[in-house]
Amino acid sequence: MLEARLEQSSVLKKVVDAIKDLVQDCNFDCNDSGIQLQAMDNSHVALVAMHLKTEGFALYRCDRNIALGINLVSLQKVLRAAQNEDVMTLKAEDSPDALSLVFENSENDRISEYDLKLMDIDQEHLGIPETEYGATVKMPSAEFQRICRDLSLLSESVAIEATKEGIKFSCTGDIGKGAVTLRQNPNVEKPELGTTIELQEPVALTFSLKYLVNFCKASGLSNTVTISLSNEVPLLIEYEMEHGYVRFYLAPKIGD
């Protein structure tokens, strides 16, 4: 059986908020490393991989691997009933047909109990190879969100070029073109406001801005975002949490 307690319901609420517009039905795989999820959007262009590690739970017990088939819209309806500061306890039997969610407020004078029906989701699981990326860029998540939003008003694609000078986002559309260049600037006082680039080799790839804007819904999970690029491979965008992460992979647009 599974019994997992989060001190703050906001952890799960924010994760579901971040991915619910990209994927609808997914398996939350519970095992001794914590709760993991991997799902692709309908067009198989983007993939989200999430991991809430065991250390992030006030209490975590999972006797055997359990796959919780969940519709994220339904889960979000139940999570709306949890206040951010409520303690949340998830419980499920082995091969469960429902997930029990209990929310307790900090004054300990309100306890809410919900059961969410589970689904049988037969989803192909993709093997994501360990990759040495040509360029790894760390920047403020708000900065990346602003760039994607601004450029998505001009075009549906963005060319991303990483060189030793910096990272350049450029696009061309019907009304004109635009480009944003961020130079390496490891802000020493406030590192989370800096932009750092590790470059193994220069890279240049084109991606759909619609997906990048969607991924940026996860900006609330972390002040910084790490963007990993290599020529001819999917882009990796990672939002690190204290005890876990949400990662997005996006296939590039090929040929010009």
Added chain:
Amino acid sequence: TSTQARLNDFFKPV
């Protein structure tokens, strides 16, 4: 014009 690749071109099912 560029064409949108799919992840199945890069990641194999396990």
